[in-house]
Amino acid sequence: MRWWVKSAPDQHAFDGLDAVFQLQGQVVSDGPMGDVVRLHRGERTFFVKRYRNGGGHLHNWIGTPRVQREWRNLDLFRRWGLPVPEVVGAGFRRRLGRFHQGALITVGIPDSTDLATLARSGAACLRDRAWVATVSDQVADGLRVMHARGFCHGDMKWRNILVTGTPPRVFFIDCPAGRFWFGPFLHYRVIKDLACLDKVAKHTLSRTQRLRFYLRYTGHSRLNDADRRRIRKVLRFFQGRE
Template sequence: MDDCLALKGKQVSKGPSNTVTLHEANGQAFYMKRFVPGKRRVRKYFVRSRVRAEWEHLLWFQKQGIDTPKILAYGEEYHSGKFQRGVLVTLALHGAKDMESLAKHKSPLIFERDKFRAIAGKVAKFTKVMHSKKFTHNDLDWRNILVTDEMDVYFFDCPGGRFWVWPFLEYRIIKDLSHLDKIARECIPLRWRLWFYKQYTGRKKLNKTDRERLKKIAR
């Protein structure tokens, strides 16, 4: 891990407990996400680290048929039961941009109906697969969904995801769908948003339960 963490790259983002850098080797680009202990003291001891949660969730996504960036390496270190550091390395997807950036730059991938439907249909499918397994992302914003020029879709950045049981599952499902709708409501027509929801449910017509859920999503 020392050799891996010693690599110098271009900083892409920095948060309280992690830093993302972009690297290139032998003509191939990859992202390295370094993790350090967070501020919450209890979480440093004898609990699953955020880096472990992230790589385990990405590997679980792949098993469910949900596309993610390819994982190249991962690891973590503890000392006397206390998390010290961790790393997750993923392959950079050529030309991929997150949906939030695409919306900000008025990309046709978002604002042309047929292209939007090609992308949104995959997002709906992946989201439904997660929820059908009683798993929610808990940070399912457009910035955490990558899209390529070929309109391939990839989920990533999910350290906070987890499995839920009734009665908490429905609340968490609504939270995921609300996160997806947060930017959508500002830039795409209502009928497109309803089309996405119908793709998610697999129903052509909304029922009473759907209408009640949509009211909560739109709050």
């Protein structure tokens, strides 16, 4: 078994996978992979993501389990200067060589909401051009940092971007699918990341706001021919799959 935990209030509650899987709290999500529980300890909120599956049949036996990929990627983002929740505990265990269970514990971001929730609720902030521009710039800058290193998020959806504070600050979360790519594989994955973001943006933001995001992401002042070709691929990516 691999397990580590930082100092935290009521630390014995996080002292090993057995203790973590006995925790009771508000269930945020539940599914075949595992569940996410929200806990309050002292003045802080913690999110406990508990895995019962390694991330597919192959990853249950060989390779890196999903939970390990997630905490490694969050650490990568932190080292690249991207804002992410603080990880205070993580680990997993195998039984007879097969992934058995794992967990990731992060500190909650106060007064934060994910972008997908804001979009579904028709939040007033999305009609504030200055607010949208500030958030859009941060997302574009973060994505450019990842892609410039050959890394793609793999699940760059609005639900995986938290926003908090005034002025707003963006935090990237939930990235177990992220990995490094190269050549044509990198090109395809870059398109996918951009298309995942635009899947909601096209229903929520104006064309001008979407164009502003793309130009910020590329660092260009105007579109060139390569940009236009890429944008066409982004727009076609989910055609027939929505």
